[in-house]
Amino acid sequence: MPRDTLTQEQIVRTAVELLDDEGLEGLNMRSLGKRLGAAATAVYWHVKNKDDLVLLAADRVWQEIELPALDADDxxxxxxxxxxxxxxxxxxxxxxxxxxxxxxxxxxxxxxxxxxxxxxxxxxxxxxxxxxxxxxxxxxxxxxxxxxxxxxxxxxxxxxxxxxxxxxxxxxxxxxxxxxxxxxxxxxxxxxxxxxxxxxxxxxxxxxxxxxxxxxxxxxxxxxxxxxxxxxxxxxxx
Missing domain, CATH: 1.10.357.10 (Tetracycline Repressor, domain 2)
Incomplete structure (x- = not known):
């Protein structure tokens, strides 16, 4: 996948999948690029480094939590x-x-x-x-x-x-x-x-x-x- 067809959303979503399968120790740009069908260097056009990618992936999974309505009585x-x-x-x-x-x-x-x-x-x-x-x-x-x-x-x-x-x-x-x-x-x-x-x-x-x-x-x-x-x-x- 050429770099101009990649989006940060695709990269972060795929990074979450990779992290779920391989953990922090298995996350690297080469493995991520392989899953995306792109060169590892293409990923760097959308994220600065691995730490930045972990930050984005972490925030994405926090967004999954559905929050209940506030209730003072219960x-x-x-x-x-x-x-x-x-x-x-x-x-x-x-x-x-x-x-x-x-x-x-x-x-x-x-x-x-x-x-x-x-x-x-x-x-x-x-x-x-x-x-x-x-x-x-x-x-x-x-x-x-x-x-x-x-x-x-x-x-x-x-x-x-x-x-x-x-x-x-x-x-x-x-x-x-x-x-x-x-x-x-x-x-x-x-x-x-x-x-x-x-x-x-x-x-x-x-x-x-x-x-x-x-x-x-x-x-x-x-x-x-x-x-x-x-x-x-x-x-x-x-």
Missing amino acids: WRETATVTADRLHAMLVRHPWLVQAIGSHLLYGTGKARYDDHLLGVFETAGFTPQEADRAAGALVTYVLGNALGTSAVASLTRKLRRAGEDAEGMLSQTLAKAAEVAEPFPRLRERLGTSAAAEYGEAPDGSYAAGLRALLDGLRPGGADTAPGTARTAGDAAR
Whole structure:
């Protein structure tokens, strides 16, 4: 595809697909150009470098999140939906958790989400400072829960690139973990059940239970909003 027929939209969309398949470590201009049917140099007419491309791709996936209407009467349900949709997006695009840890990300998609999340709490009567802290706690919680999916995806790609049997290696790791846990009764019991069948997986329902507990502890003017207890939503996602 000649450079004059490429658009930034095509490039960013294809970059997201490549990132979903290969992660941050698999994104380079040569691979991207191959997917686009264009020379790698043609991409540089539309994006400055790889970091710029990651920034654009990240903002595109933030735009995928459908934001619920604000509701002062049932703000916890609104916050739950807002968190769940962020979590689902991060699971669809596990490379974004990696990017948050290694790139300075910003853009209209992320700003749109952050602003709406602050609105969820301010509509419920939180002060701006309380809303900052509540939003920061929620985003940090969601990011932490998406980390396992991101780590497994990255590890699986790494093993496959090395020519290893990824599934077999993970099974061996679980077996070794069970041996290490043998002297510890609580771990031994859990590693012997189907709940431990997946590497890095939390027990079923952990995410929902934790989110419910977090939101139950938040209220306008509550003790949870003491100074320094949480970061702002923007800080948490950087």
